[in-house]
Amino acid sequence: MKARKTLFAAVALALFSTLAHAEQVQVAVAANFTEPMKKIAEQFEKDTGNQAVLTFGATGKFYAQITNGAPFEVFLAADDATPAKLESEKAAVEGSRFTYAIGKLVLWSAKPGYVDAKGQVLARGDFKHLSIASPKAAPYGAAAMQTLDKLGLTQKVESRIVTGENITQAYQFIATENAELGFVALSQVTEDGKLVSGSAWQVPAEYYSPIRQDAQILAKGRDNPAAKALVDYLKGEKAAAIIRSYGYTL
Structure with missing residues (x-):
């Protein structure tokens, strides 16, 4: 009985510790990535305890909102040019940008x-x-x-x-x-x-410029551990499997 109580206490302590360190991260997501990101966010919360709060829209509009102080902490764009521009303007964490998907x-x-x-x-x-x-x-x-x-x-x-x-x-x-x-x-x-x-x-890929979709941590997410955790999660195999299932390449 004592051993069972000790085990229960250990599990409860671990659960409390996870919840105590759980964070939210505000994420701007290109509209084309809506369904994959919903699934990734759900799995991310299950695996890490952190919650990704998602907003979907057009990349160009997100750029305007971010540069005008919108509270987004991670950005998943539908191109690579916009994140590069945000990084050059010091609106994103330098070195955090990477290609998470190539669209078709x-x-x-x-x-x-x-x-x-x-x-x-x-x-x-x-x-x-x-x-x-x-x-x-x-x-x-x-x-x-x-x-x-x-x-x-x-x-x-x-x-x-x-x-x-x-x-x-x-x-x-x-x-x-x-x-x-x-x-x-x-x-x-x-x-x-x-x-x-x-x-x-x-449409054959040679008919249009490659749609390289980049993600990055924005300046407002610099000190949020959940922002880094989400970006790391996007680079992992679980996220990659979901991304591929929707027709993207990596």
Whole structure:
């Protein structure tokens, strides 16, 4: 009985110690990484006791918010240029920046069979609305425009382009069939390598600049142990497995 009480006390002490040191970290996350990051944050909390409080949005808008004093401590961008700029401006911890994922662009429709395997639906032009994320605020939007330029279709379809504030809104326009098709992140429409719904064409990587997505600890997270813990966790195998399952490469 005494041994059992001692064991119980030891377990309780260890649990109390973990909870006592648990911290929160405020995280700005590029909209394309919404679903993977939700899963990573859940697993991170289970494994470390720390809580990642997530806010999702467009990388360009996050840059403006961060430079204007927003309380974010870790930033997961949809590109590598914005984190590099924040680091050069001393708004991020120097040396904390790394590439956590490389994104892929896909032309997608919520309608099965609508988008063909080679994306020729774009050239046919028998659609009223083509949804993309804002090219100025979202790297996936810029990649969409690069793809249209590469195909020589920009002028043909530009009057039919509807622009979402970020990649999530661009996806919603298509999912609700307010747009017949559009460019989104592969991670939004696949899981475990399979298309979740609708029809899609994965855009060849050479059609657009590589979407290297960098993460970093921001200046406001410099002294927060949970910020470093999250960044370290993102580099680990558990996070990597989740990231790969959504179609990203590392």
